[in-house]
Amino acid sequence: MDLTSFITSFTTSFVIFIVLVLLFTWLSRKPANSVVYYPNPISRGLDPFENRKRSMNPVGWIREAFVASEADVIAASGVDAAVYLVFLSTVLGILVFSGVLLLPALLPVAGTDDALKLANQNSKTAGNYSELEKLAMGNVQAKSTRLWAFMLGVYWVSIVTYYILWRSYKHVSNLRATAKSSPEPKPEDFAILVRDVPSRPSDQSLKDRVDSYFRRLHPDTFYRSMVVTNLKKVNKIYNNIEGYKKKLAHAEAVFAESKTTGNPEGARPTMRTGLLGLVGSKVDTINHCNEKIKELILKLEAEQKITLQDKQERAALVFFNNRAAAASAAQTILAQMVDTWMVSEAPEPRAVIWPNLSMRLYMRQIRQAIVYTLVFLTVVFYMIPIAFISAFTTLDNLEKLAPFLKKVVEQPEIKTVLEAYLPQIVLIVFLALLPAFLMFLSKSEGIPSESHAVRAAAGKYFYFIVFNVFLGVTISGTLWSSLKRIINHPGDLITLLATSLPGNATFFLTFVALKFFVGYGLELSRLVPLIIFHLKKKFLCKTEEEIKEAWAPGDLGFATRVPSDMLIVTIVLCYSVIAPLIIPFGAIYFGLGWLVAKNQVLRVYVPSYESNGRMWPHMHTRILAALIIYQITMVGFMIIKKFVYAPFLFLLIPISFVYAAITKNRFYKSFAATPLEVAARELKEVPNMEAIYAAYIPPCLKTEKLEDVELFEDAQSHATSRTTSF
Amino acid sequence: MDLTSFITSFTTSFVIFIVLVLLFTWLSRKPANSVVYYPNPISRGLDPFENRKRSMNPVGWIREAFVASEADVIAASGVDAAVYLVFLSTVLGILVFSGVLLLPALLPVAGTDDALKLANQNSKTAGNYSELEKLAMGNVQAKSTRLWAFMLGVYWVSIVTYYILWRSYKHVSNLRATAKSSPEPKPEDFAILVRDVPSRPSDQSLKDRVDSYFRRLHPDTFYRSMVVTNLKKVNKIYNNIEGYKKKLAHAEAVFAESKTTGNPEGARPTMRTGLLGLVGSKVDTINHCNEKIKELILKLEAEQKITLQDKQERAALVFFNNRAAAASAAQTILAQMVDTWMVSEAPEPRAVIWPNLSMRLYMRQIRQAIVYTLVFLTVVFYMIPIAFISAFTTLDNLEKLAPFLKKVVEQPEIKTVLEAYLPQIVLIVFLALLPAFLMFLSKSEGIPSESHAVRAAAGKYFYFIVFNVFLGVTISGTLWSSLKRIINHPGDLITLLATSLPGNATFFLTFVALKFFVGYGLELSRLVPLIIFHLKKKFLCKTEEEIKEAWAPGDLGFATRVPSDMLIVTIVLCYSVIAPLIIPFGAIYFGLGWLVAKNQVLRVYVPSYESNGRMWPHMHTRILAALIIYQITMVGFMIIKKFVYAPFLFLLIPISFVYAAITKNRFYKSFAATPLEVAARELKEVPNMEAIYAAYIPPCLKTEKLEDVELFEDAQSHATSRTTSF
Known part of the structure; x- marks a missing residue:
């Protein structure tokens, strides 16, 4: 790709970006669109236009994003969002600090050499190298002393990465500790998850067993336990009821509307009872739904009783009357046979994946x-x-x-x-x-929480994307044949990457630019959600509830967002010295990314749960992994350039591993478990244990009539006494 | 080696063994030798001859060893000794169960084939194979269906090993749990070790810092802390004092003796004050020692104060007022920066390696x-x-x-x-x-306890012995050249071992026989300690103390004993199917070993500390490792024998790994940490916390005049107040 076509593609992307940003500025000012552009403050009960000035200023959102503090972000979208911003700014920091030194140092060093020209003269063909390639390491002659500059460049990038990552890890660790030790009691801080409860002896219900076990081992701090039950059937009935309720509300709204237009008595909506509402006898929707709901509620109550009594499974949530006790209990093995009574920290109530809890080790x-x-x-x-x-x-x-x-x-x-x-x-x-x-x-x-599942999925997606996009594009040809070669000759890996990288520099430059201009433009302007919302509102939604559902923004989607960013980290780090021109592009990607993400977490996305930055260690490790891939590549590259001091570069690889071990030693465990220091901090008030317990009752087990914990509790006790009476 | 020379060597060994056993029977009956043959009961204050009958019967010790229960062994030598016996009986069980099926099945199958004869006829040389080799797998022809028997043999040995190891692990886990939950309070159950205490702020002594930290985080259960101090100097003075005390006692005994022989006033012993007592001025020993002791005690007291005040190091033992609290505290991370305030279970007081405690992570x-x-x-x-x-x-x-x-x-x-x-x-x-x-x-x-150091050393010795003796002998030629070959062609490992094993079967048969007959004979007869004791008693010892030191039997020496046994396990397992005749030899080794060891732990060795069977997981893993080596070897052997069903055998290797993972899941963690279930069992009485605390005061810090905790404690508090007043 020569310079002009690169500039064309770059300019096109830029124009698209500007158009999208202008669209965003224009559209977001209209109050009718506020639920699309400000769903987060709206769902928190704030008026997005309370400060009118900001919506007048076309770059108001930028100023606002800069002004908003980390505490604002945490208030709006929680610690996870703040940590995601830390991730973006960390990478931005690495790239800016690297670029400040590498760009003025390496571009002239590369640009004034003439390996490409010489190679061209030798091959006697027309000059098929671009100006861009002249500014890359490929233009430096083999064995040249100029390679020292590039080698020091690798050291500089590595040192900058170590330093910034260390600061960020410390910062995130503090964020997490602050959140975990906040004076507001959070249900998950008082509970632990117990899995692999041994099968019950015949004379005791599981609930009794769990209670007596914990009462014996944690006599002073045990509050209460909640045995996990099989919710499959009761959940199905519950969802049916919810469905009919929605249908009922919709039908009532339609009926009310029909009264206002023409016919004063209105036309009662009808429906068919068969498959998908297409077949079956025609009935009055409102009556039908009311009947169905009544019928199902009776069924639900019966099923709730059966579930609580007879569908107890071999896992439980155990509640403690203080945070420190729960933190300590989650880390202490209970049973001599350690594959039973396995403890871990409880997932956040919103994030629990109930069917997985009772899965055996x-x-x-x-x-x-x-x-x-x-x-x-x-x-x-x-x-x-x-x-x-x-x-x-x-x-x-x-x-x-x-x-x-x-x-x-x-x-x-x-x-x-x-x-x-x-x-x-x-x-x-x-x-x-x-x-x-x-x-x-x-x-x-069998992962017990959504947030953990997201981390696991993000990891898998990261491997996929790095192997297939980065390595797939770089090592042209199929990955599989390369893999076979690597397995047979592991040493080849280093030179394989190094020989393939430089040729693709321009491709990745364009790729990064496209990603940030078009990607962020679409993200910011929210064109697709906007259109969908307006269509739904116009043709489908009748009730307030339905409209709310239509604009619900969802959460940030870490599972795909983070791996995509990580791909860019890997690409930019790997090219940082080979073709330093990629650094500003990377910096724009993460700078713009930070700006857009901050806007989105402040105004748009609503987190569906909170893991208090539990994802950070994964981000940290993957940035380090990218750094190590980069260092290995550079060693290979130096070997290809026949630079005799290449072994000096090799030293960086063990240093990176040692650094990884040290950060893990220092920080990691306090992400995997809650340190006592953090859990023992004082609460604002005596926690309301009833509320904490109630937070974990699954909606389908809450009684329909009055949302009363007592009933649930009675049923669990009843289950107990009933079973014991056998 | 042919049959006759094998029988000769075997007979010689056996005769030596018989002679040594007879010697033992004869010598151990003499009351003068009782301290050599019965030091364990004597040191526990029992009379070894209280039941005279047993010393009359020449095989009385065998009967006694059989009669003694596990509880007797634990009472005499602790859980570690009992676990060592379990180890021996486990291997014995594996070999007996394997042999019961393999010997009658495989010997005829091998003996009636004639691969060796055929090979011999082809090579036209004289019959240079022995009768022994005819009974081994080498005599089975390639591709023969008879190989099925050997393959099933490998399965049988593996299944027997899995089964018996599982039972043993369970048994040892129970032994450990019983010991850990015994109603007698043990100091180590109430303490935890805290390392990497952050450096103290200037206005606080380390002791204050530790105290206030734990008082805050464990407000209800924290009892007291003991900050580790640098004992180097104080220990030196203390040892000097002890040396002079011994010299004084010796001199007094010599002086008293001299009074009884001839001169009624006696001859006061003299000594030289210079190097090794060889140079310097001649002085009266008794006076000199008394002076020196007086002088040094003053110095010791001064140094004790300085040590307690100014030589506090960044580690501490922290005591809790109940066992469950200590168990839980040892498993709960304390600090947000997890490389500080690192907690672990406290070593047993006798096993503490003080200088290592304060070593940083x-x-x-x-x-x-x-x-x-x-x-x-x-x-x-x-x-x-x-x-x-x-x-x-x-x-x-x-x-x-x-x-x-x-x-x-x-x-x-x-x-x-x-x-x-x-x-x-x-x-x-x-x-x-x-x-x-x-x-x-x-x-x-930097390992904090002797027992842990022994485990670590045993592991290292195991690698050395298996690599160098087993592999070294088997793969003739230097190990290094083989290693180079293996590194270049990892696949060769399998066939390399398989081709080399059969040739060495007879060598190892003799090796095992020699080891048990001569080794156990020497062990049982204790000829060397006997001679040394009598020489010392005759020529060197004057005081009771010195005589006691002369017969002190030491402990079992797991660091070398277990790896040596493990070598035999590896050898016997690897040959169990190739040359089944080795099985009875292995069985005798472990049977006799069990008998001798039981006698020795009941009568002789005095354990120097107790780790409650903490070594078992290592033994278990290494037996499994031996099994896996065996399975790999057999796969290779079957490939060499061109047996097309060899892949069926390969299946065993992943099964072994899965088995290893399952046992680890189920049992291991309760060896690494104390389960709450175990620690929470009730004590006989309220523990005497003063005594528990005092158990950890190093002897050199105990005050000379009155062995009073108060003084030590005062000094530590004094240190505190003094430092704070700065």
């Missing part, structure tokens, strides 16, 4: 082994099913399967386009479904 | 890395320094260095012997010093 391990194998196969061989499906989804096959398409498909223009793009479409569909698939796999491992 | 990790490297080099390259030293210690060099030896060395007979044996002598000296060297290395790692 060995089942979890078997599932984990299977999932890891599947992920490995997906990462390495993902092209195989796609090739298979592509081969299957030819036009001929499509016509056979769906003859009605024939007419459309047979048109020559459409045919050409389809034939050209069908494989790509399959690939895009696969890639779009991948995060959901990885999330499904992660949940199948 | 990163120092420990650096040292560990260095030690592991050194051990790796020692295991792989140990021949190099020996070759070097051997080359250096030629006779010529020896004569140059020590000219006075010339006359002796120049005599032709001596010269021949020396020239032949000098390299071997160097090797023997090296091997004799090796355990001490490995122990030194283990202690250098």
Whole structure:
């Protein structure tokens, strides 16, 4: 790619970005759109326009993002969002500090050499190198003393990374500690999760067993236990009721509306009772729903009783009357046979994955082994099913399967386009479904909380994306053949990467630029959610509830967002010295990213749970992993350049591992468990243990009539006494 | 080696064994030797001859060993000794169960085939295979269906091992839990070790800091802390005092004796004050010692004060007022920066390695890395320094260095012997010093307790012995060249072992027989300690104290004993199917070993500390490792025998790893930490916290006049107040 085409592509992206930002400024000022652009403050009960001035200023959102403090971010979107911003600013810091030294130092060093020119003269062909390539390390001659500058550059980048990562880890650790020791009591700080409860002896219910066990071992601090039950059936009934309730509200709204237009008595909405409302007898919707709800509530109550009594499973949440006791209990092994009574910190109530809690240890391990194998196969061989499906989804096959398409498909223009793009479409569909698939796999491992599942899925996605996009593009040809080569000759890995990297510098430059301009433009302008919201509002929504659902912004989506950013980290670090021009692009990516993300977490996204920055150690480790990939690549590159001092560079690799070990020693454990120092800090008030306990009652077990804990509790006790009376 | 020479060697060993056992029976009956043969009951204040009958019966000790229950063993020598016996009986059980099926099944299958005969006919040389070799797997023809029997044999041995190991692990886990939850309070159950205490702020002493920290985090259960101090100087003075005290007692005894013989006034013993008592002015020993002791006690008291005040180091023992609190505290991280305030279970008072306690985390990790490297080099390259030293210690060099030896060395007979044996002598000296060297290395790692250091040293010795003796003998030629081959072609490992094993079967058969007959004979008869004791008693000892020291039996010496046994386990397992005849020898080794060890732990050895079977997981893992080596070898062997069903055998290897993971999941953690279930069991009485605290005061810090805790405590408090007043 030569300079002009690069500039064209860059300019196009930039124009798109500007257009999208202007659109955003214009659209976000309209009050009708406020629920799309300010859902976060609205859902917190704030008026997004209380300060009118800011919506007048076209760059007001930028100023606001800069002005907002970390505490504001935490108030709006929680610690996880703040940690994500720390992640972005950390990488930004690394790139800015690296660039400040590398750009003025390395560009002239590379630009004034002429390896490419010489190579060109030798090959006698036309000058097929661009100006951009002249500014990269490829233009430095082999064995040149100029390579010292590049080697020192690698040291500089590494040292900057170590330093900034250390500061960030410390900062995040403090954020987490502050959140964990906040004077506001949070339910998850008072509970632990107990799994693999031994099967009950015949004369005792599981609940009794758990109670007596903890009462004996934690006599002073045990408050109460909640045995996990199988919620499958009761949940189904509950969801049915909720569905009918929505239908009822909708029908009532439609009925009320029909009264205002023309017919003063209104037209009672009707529905069919059969499949999908398409078949079956026609009934009055309001009456039907009311009947159904009444009927189901009786069924629900019966099922709730059965669930609490007879569907107790071998896991429990155990509550303690103070935070320090819970923190300590979650870290102390209970049983002599340590595969029973396994304790861990309780997940946040909103994040609990109930069906996974009672999964047994060995089942979890078997599932984990299977999932890891599947992920490995997906990462390495993902092209195989796609090739298979592509081969299957030819036009001929499509016509056979769906003859009605024939007419459309047979048109020559459409045919050409389809034939050209069908494989790509399959690939895009696969890639779009991948995060959901990885999330499904992660949940199948038996992970007890959503936030943990997100971390696991993000890890899997990171491997996929780094292996397939970064290594896949870099080492042209299929990854599989390269892998085979690496397995046979592990030493080749170093030079393999090093020889392939420089050729792709411009490609990745464009890739990064496209990603931030178009990606962030779309993110900021929220065009898709805006259109969907307005369509839904116009044609589907009748009740307030339905409108609220239509604009619900969801959360930040760490599972895909973080791995995508990590890909850019890997790319930019690896090219930072080879083609230093990529650094400003990386800096813009993370700078702009930080700005947009800060705007979005302050105004848009609503977190669905809080893990208090538990994701940071993963981010930290992966940035370090990217750094090590970079160092290995550079060693290989120096070897190719026949630089005799390359071994000096090698030293950095063990240093990085030692650094990783030290940060792990110093910080990691306090993310995996709560330090007593943190848990023991004083609370504002005596915690309301009833409320803490109630926070964990699953909605489908809450009684419909009055949302009363006593009833739930009675039922659990009743279950106990009933079972004991046998 | 043919059958007759094997039988000769075997018979000789057996005769030696019988002679030694008879010697033992005869010598142990003499009351004068009772302190050599019964030191354990004597040191526990029991009369070894209270039941006279047993010393009359020549096989009385065997009956007694069989009759004694596990509880007797624990009472006499603690849980560690009982666990060692469990280890021996576990291996015995594995071998007996394996042998019961393998011997009658495999010997005929091998004996009736004739691969060796055929091979012999082909090579046209005289029949150079022995009857023994005919009974081994080498006599089965390639591709023969008879190999099925051997393959099933491997399965049988593996299943027997899994089953018996599982039972033993469970049994040991119960032993440990019983000991840990015994109603007798033990000091180590109430204490935790805190390392990496952050450096003190200027206005607080470390002691105050530790106290206030724990008082805040464990307000209800914290009892008191003991800050570790640098004992180097005070210990030196204390040892000096002890030395003079001994000298004084000795001199007084000599003086008293001199009064009874001839001169009624007696001759006051004299000594020289200079180096080693060889130079310097002659003084009256009794007066001199008394003066010195008086002087040193003053110095000691001053130094004790200084130590307690100014030599506090960044580690502490923290005491809790109940066992469950201590168990829980040892497992709960305290600080947000988890490389500070690191907690672990406290070592037993007798086993504490004081200088290691205050070693910082990163120092420990650096040292560990260095030690592991050194051990790796020692295991792989140990021949190099020996070759070097051997080359250096030629006779010529020896004569140059020590000219006075010339006359002796120049005599032709001596010269021949020396020239032949000098390299071997160097090797023997090296091997004799090796355990001490490995122990030194283990202690250098910063391990806080003797028992842990013993485990670490045993591990290192195990690697050395398995690599060098087992692999070294098996794969003839130097290990290093084989290693190089393995590194280049990892796949060769399997066939390398498999091709080399069968040839050495008879060598190892003899090796095992020699080990048990001569080794156990010497062990039982205690000839060496007996002679040393009588010599010392006759010529050196004057006081009761000195005599007691002369017969002090020491402990079992797990650091070398267990690895030696493990070598036999590895050998016997590996040959169990290849040459099933080794099984009875192995069974005798462990059966006899169990008998002798039981006798020794009941009557002889006095444990110097108690780790409550903490060594078992290591034993378990190493038996499993031996099993896996065996399975890999057998896969290789089957491949060599061109048995097409060999892959079925391969299945066993992952099964072993899964088994290892399951046992670890189920049992291991309760060895690494105390489960709350165990620690929370009730005590017989309210523990005497003063005594528990006092148990940890190092002897050199106990005041000389009255052994009073108050003084020590006062001094520590004084230190506190003094420092705070600055």
